[in-house]
Amino acid sequence: MSIFLAQLLTGLAYGMLYFMIAAGLTIILGVMNVVNLAHGTLFMLGAYIVFTFISDELNFWIALLISVLLTAVLGIILEKLLIKHVYGKELEQVLLTFGLSFIIADVVKWIWGTEMQTLPVPALLDASLSIGEMVFPLYRLFVVFIGCLLALLLWYLESKTRIGAIIRAGVDDRAMVGALGINVGLVFTGVFAFGAALAGLSGALGGPLIGMYTGMDNEILVTSLIVVVIGGLGSWKGSFISAILVGVIETFGKVWFPSLSMLIVFLIMMVVLIIRPQGLFGREVA
Amino acid sequence: MKKIFIYTVLLILLVLAMPLVLSDFGINLATEIYIMSIFAMSLGLIMGYAGMVSLGHAGFFGIGAYTVAVIGQYVSNSYLLLLISVVISGLTALITGVVFIRTSKFYFLMITLAFGQLLYVLFWQLKPWTGGADGMSVSAILNLGFGEILSPNAFYYVMGVAFIIAYILLRLFVESPAGKITKGIMENEARMSALGYNVRVYKLLAYTLSGALAGFAGSLYSYFNVFVSPDLSSWTFSGQVMVMVIIGGVGTLFGPAIGASVFICLQNFISTYTERWPMIMGAILVILVLIGKGGIIHWLRYFKDIIFLRKQTDEGAPQNQVKKEEVVN
Amino acid sequence: MAKKKRFLKMKIATLIMIAVMLVITGCSQSSGTSVKDGSNESKSSSGTLKIGFILSQTGTFAPLSEGIINGFKLYLEKHDGMLGGKKVEIKVEDDEANPQVALRKYRQLIHSEKVDILVGPISSSVVYALRDEVEKDKIVLIDANAAGDDLSWSKKSDYVYRISFSNWQNGSSAAKYLANNVGKTAVVLAPDYPAGKEVLRAFKDAFEAAGGKVVKELYPKLNTNDFAPYLQQASAENPDLIYAFFTGSDGIRFVTQYKEFGLKGQIPLAGTLEFGDELITQPAGEAAEGIITGINYSPYLDNELNKQFVQAYEEKYGKLPNIFSVQGYDSAAIIDKAVTEAGSANSEDLIKVLKGISFDSPRGPITIDPATNNPIQNFYIAKNKLKDGGIVPEVIETVENVTMPETSPFE
Incomplete structure (x- = not known):
């Protein structure tokens, strides 16, 4: 029984990590209808920025803050310079963000080299909890906590603030928001920056768990795309549920069907899409 | 029909003329480009004429390639083997298509991604038959009834011919009533549905044809490379082909072929000169988007227009008339 | 007009062809002159x-x-x-x-x-x-x-x-030492790909020949972010030791998670040469301490x-x-x-x-x-020691002239 509980907890923690990784992507997709294929690369960049500042003897949390800020700024620059040219043009978006991910990944490789790195767990959280017979790292519980906090924040922003109202309206009817005299361009820049910052944040927090290495950006991207699609496009709530679902099923799948471990996430996605072609919480598409 | 004829003649001339100017390696590369062009055209068909963007198309390519590699150990007749490849990949497309086309746009993209990944893992796990992740050597030798095809030049001509045949077939499909209806569905699904067309059947038809053609390309590749590995079905390969189609020009038949040649040349030669090739490749993609003509083929048409229009003005023909025709085409 | 239209089409087509030809010839031209004989001698003259x-x-x-x-x-x-x-x-x-x-x-x-x-x-x-x-x-x-x-x-x-x-050399080198000096039962882990399988079969062969017993084999997928389910399964078997082969970022994650989930110090961890190599020990740091490895190189070799x-x-x-x-x-x-x-x-x-x-x-x-x-x-049985904040694999004994069998012992 205790091993079952341990694995459930493991799956939950893993799912929350998935949620953090996918949150930025799903928000950009939901509000702006842009598939940001550079999302995984921004994640990687976030982790590396923390790595640099920690090496300079800075506190983990300050480094994390710097990383979030820098990725947000990069988000603003990218949106203003490039992304804004491709709104509504899906194939161009694919090409552009794909190209960007190539460039950023190569810059990362240039600056930080090819060696694998890992972020140290912040000293405050570098301990393991003993629950009965099992041992559970405190840092993972912290990730669960941050994941919940992020969900709460998103819920609050969406339903209780003016920005949330504008964005919800924007998702439903772009032209109307513009007609109301709201600067849609500014909103979009803000949303993209927010999404990029979330990628940076999850990179910083995921760094101690996943580590950093060349080629990681693609894996992160595919994972987050899958989480987003299972949840349904444009619904962060869907992503939240689907991330937990994927985390838990994957963890148990590894134990019960070890030979399928390469496939589990893809199978979940396939099954969900066959039953519900628009994802769990996606709106019916015409 | 005349148009097809002219295109064909030009294509044949091109294929015939190339070895005159190419080095050994150039011929090898051109051969590979022909195969990749068939593959890119197959994806271009569903992307440009049916509005379905797939990120798992390498799955069909892999099926074709592995069919030749695995069944080729027991069957030596090349025609039969090619036919089996096409049939298996076409059938797979038909069966999976029934389920997949219920999803649309981005969901379609992702479910096909999962499909490609499924095949990737299948080739990876079925070690006794496929050699697993280590891949396997292909023992089948291409023989079309006039001797075994082994030299680079022979391969070059065979693949060139295959490319032309694939092009003609696709052109015929696109010009056929079914092809026009499919395109109509892409442009306005609701209207075509209201007109009484069974939307799904036409989408499925295009998807099956495309899958079969991708499998054909894969089987040729198997003969050419004499080695297959699960990477043939990886999503990165699917992604690359998608990029080929987009940079070549979506919505045209020949665009993807141009995209394939440009992409492969770039991929091959930039990385020879600099380790920083991903950066340059990325920059090229970004620049292509910013120029914003929607693919190299449209670009070429644009330049052609400039040249052609000048001539027209000299002749005193009204410019807008020509433009209008261009649009109609 | 129809004639003109066809004329236009032809021009488009021609232009495209020329462009493609230029691209391809450009490619091959840039990569050297076309010499048609590929014989070996002429090259290094x-x-x-x-x-x-x-x-x-x-x-x-x-x-x-x-x-x-x-x-x-x-x-x-x-x-x-x-x-x-x-x-x-x-x-x-x-x-x-x-x-x-x-x-x-x-x-x-x-x-x-x-x-x-x-x-x-x-x-x-x-x-x-x-x-x-x-x-x-x-x-x-x-x-x-x-x-x-x-x-x-x-x-x-x-x-x-x-x-x-x-892979055979890498997997088998430390097996005898481990069976004789660390313990007789082992849980083994490696990524689910050919190298992983090859390393583990070599280890199992040698370990069991030396009187040990592999009680469980686990194969996580390549690029596993979370080893927790596997670590939980492995420790549930209560083996004398855990033997693992992981490369690259998998290796770093495995070693750090081994410590995070409290297995370090509980069950001895042994592994292939990767676990004693700078590429993994440097980023993994303190977590890599105490691992017993069979290495064939270390910058500290004397x-x-x-x-x-x-x-x-x-x-x-x-x-x-x-x-x-x-x-x-x-x-x-x-x-x-x-x-x-x-x-x-x-x-x-x-x-x-x-x-x-x-x-x-x-x-x-x-x-x-x-x-x-x-x-x-030569392979060297080594134990990772912490020295000045870095990991140094300390050689315990040398296995001389590790030689592959002439044919596969697994067929």
Whole structure:
């Protein structure tokens, strides 16, 4: 029984990590209808920025803050310079963000080299909890906590603030928001920056768990795309549920069907899409 | 029909003329480009004429390639083997298509991604038959009834011919009533549905044809490379082909072929000169988007227009008339 | 008008054709003149030796490739850019760890660059793909990393010589010591891909021959972010030790999570040479302490050549060398010796001397076993110790001349 509980907890923690990784992507997709294929690369960049500042003897949390800020700024620059040219043009978006991910990944490789790195767990959280017979790292519980906090924040922003109202309206009817005299361009820049910052944040927090290495950006991207699609496009709530679902099923799948471990996430996605072609919480598409 | 004829003649001339100017390696590369062009055209068909963007198309390519590699150990007749490849990949497309086309746009993209990944893992796990992740050597030798095809030049001509045949077939499909209806569905699904067309059947038809053609390309590749590995079905390969189609020009038949040649040349030669090739490749993609003509083929048409229009003005023909025709085409 | 329309179409088509032709001819032109004979002699007449590398510079294998190139260049630098008395020119190609790309690059290196000798690849699938081609074209390939066992057994070729180590060597080297000194029951883990399976079968074979018992085998997928479910299963078996083979970022994650989930200090962890290599121990840090490994190289190995090598490497690159740097260095060393002994860079002459060739490496003495074309080399049983904040593998005993069996013991 205790091993079952341990694995459930493991799956939950893993799912929350998935949620953090996918949150930025799903928000950009939901509000702006842009598939940001550079999302995984921004994640990687976030982790590396923390790595640099920690090496300079800075506190983990300050480094994390710097990383979030820098990725947000990069988000603003990218949106203003490039992304804004491709709104509504899906194939161009694919090409552009794909190209960007190539460039950023190569810059990362240039600056930080090819060696694998890992972020140290912040000293405050570098301990393991003993629950009965099992041992559970405190840092993972912290990730669960941050994941919940992020969900709460998103819920609050969406339903209780003016920005949330504008964005919800924007998702439903772009032209109307513009007609109301709201600067849609500014909103979009803000949303993209927010999404990029979330990628940076999850990179910083995921760094101690996943580590950093060349080629990681693609894996992160595919994972987050899958989480987003299972949840349904444009619904962060869907992503939240689907991330937990994927985390838990994957963890148990590894134990019960070890030979399928390469496939589990893809199978979940396939099954969900066959039953519900628009994802769990996606709106019916015409 | 005349148009097809002219295109064909030009294509044949091109294929015939190339070895005159190419080095050994150039011929090898051109051969590979022909195969990749068939593959890119197959994806271009569903992307440009049916509005379905797939990120798992390498799955069909892999099926074709592995069919030749695995069944080729027991069957030596090349025609039969090619036919089996096409049939298996076409059938797979038909069966999976029934389920997949219920999803649309981005969901379609992702479910096909999962499909490609499924095949990737299948080739990876079925070690006794496929050699697993280590891949396997292909023992089948291409023989079309006039001797075994082994030299680079022979391969070059065979693949060139295959490319032309694939092009003609696709052109015929696109010009056929079914092809026009499919395109109509892409442009306005609701209207075509209201007109009484069974939307799904036409989408499925295009998807099956495309899958079969991708499998054909894969089987040729198997003969050419004499080695297959699960990477043939990886999503990165699917992604690359998608990029080929987009940079070549979506919505045209020949665009993807141009995209394939440009992409492969770039991929091959930039990385020879600099380790920083991903950066340059990325920059090229970004620049292509910013120029914003929607693919190299449209670009070429644009330049052609400039040249052609000048001539027209000299002749005193009204410019807008020509433009209008261009649009109609 | 209809006529004009057709005329227009033709022009479009012609233009496109010309463009495509230009692109393709441009490509082939830029890569050298078209010489139609591919014979071996004509290439090296000028006294230069052209060496082509097929490595994986992008993706997860990038650090391995970098190590190999660095090591190779260091050797060249120490020998005034000459190998076997010939001025060396190198050409590096990126295979993206994909056999398809590798074959294309191979054709370019052979037909267009006309290289004399190939050094490469990182991944075993690529080496199996290249194997048939080098055999056909009669080009010598020095395998600087790919560890697939079959390259020495069923897929052995007279033209392919491995300089690194095989999965069999890596898996079996420490097994006897572990069974005799650490414990008799083991849970073993490796990624679910050929190398993982090959390493573990070699370990199991040797471990059980020495009286041990493998109680559970676990195969997580390649690039597993979360080893927790596997660690939980492994510790539930209560084995005497856990033996694992993980490379790259998988290895770092495995080692750190082993500590995080409280297994470190509870169940002894042992592993392949990767767990004693700088590439993993440096980022994993303290978590890697206490792991028992069977290594074939460490920058702390006590021999004169290694001391010089480490000093020169640190001076040039500002970091310690790892096993891959040594593999690069040794690739240069073997080419140097072979070309000198053969008196030419002709493939047929080279393969006569490559079989059974021996030379000194920072690893210790190396001999290419003519029965397997695989290096006979020493392995060292070592325990990772924490020293000045870094991990140092402390050698406990030396397993001399680890030699692969001539044919596969698993068939």
